[in-house]
Amino acid sequence: MAEKIIFATGNPDKMKEIREILADSGLEILSAKEAGITADAEENGKTFEENACIKASAIAKLAPDAVILADDSGLEIDYLNREPGVYSARYLGEDTSYQIKNQALLYRLAGVEKERRTARFVCAIAAAVPGKGVFTTRGTIEGYIGWETAGANGFGYDPIFYVDAYGCSTAELTREQKNACSHRGNALRAMREELVKRGVLER
Ligand code: IMP
Numbered sequence: 001m002a003e004k005i006i007f008a009t010g011n012p013d014k015m016k017e018i019r020e021i022l023a024d025s026g027l028e029i030l031s032a033k034e035a036g037i038t039a040d041a042e043e044n045g046k047t048f049e050e051n052a053c054i055k056a057s058a059i060a061k062l063a064p065d066a067v068i069l070a071d072d073s074g075l076e077i078d079y080l081n082r083e084p085g086v087y088s089a090r091y092l093g094e095d096t097s098y099q100i101k102n103q104a105l106l107y108r109l110a111g112v113e114k115e116r117r118t119a120r121f122v123c124a125i126a127a128a129v130p131g132k133g134v135f136t137t138r139g140t141i142e143g144y145i146g147w148e149t150a151g152a153n154g155f156g157y158d159p160i161f162y163v164d165a166y167g168c169s170t171a172e173l174t175r176e177q178k179n180a181c182s183h184r185g186n187a188l189r190a191m192r193e194e195l196v197k198r199g200v201l202e203r
Contacts, residue, residue, distance in 0.1 A: 052126035060128035139186025
């Protein structure tokens with residue numbers, strides 16, 4: 001059984017979410033920074049899974065006794081051949097604001113009817129487990145790109161991503177509502193099950 005999990009992120013929101021989902025596992029959950037590790041792996045994979053594995057493996061080399069988790073996520077818009085996909089953070093440049101990125105995507109979908117505005121957030125989580133290799137899980141949330149931005153919660157592409165079940169954008173959901181249905185929440189819950197199945201976690 002593992003005693004410690006290191007999550008390869010510097011993002012405090014992701015840390016909060018993973019701690020909530022693994023809360024009753026009884027494990028110590030640290031960010032890479034809290035574990036005193038910095039690894040700058042180049043995310044040059046072609047899929048979310050590849051990038052998550054690159055990140056997890058880079059940290060695993062520096063902390064070979066710990067269970068390492070890493071994620072990679074992004075937005076796929078069907079009408080744009082699944083762009084921005086693995087380039088979501090880099091779309092129009094890493095330093096470009098999401099206000100500009102979101103407006104650009106709305107512009108590219110101008111005049112496109114709802115049926116063809118389908119999109120999804122995707123998240124892949126990779127686990128590097130001592131003696132058990134590296135494996136991944138995937139979570140998604142299906143929705144569509146709206147006609148205007150709405151909401152002030154969340155981050156990134158949330159203000160243009162609408163979910164029919166809620167009738168609003170994911171930037172209008174509370175944190176709890178989003179965690180319950182998000183791609184990251186779904187991938188994390190699947191990873192939790194996978195870790196139990198492989199005997200890494202007790203429950
Ligand atoms: P990363 O997984 O931290 O590399 O993030 C990839 C990028 O995908 C983020 O910078 C956002 O642009 C986008 N993204 C991933 N998840 C979400 C989400 O839940 N809401 C909005 N944008 C997201």
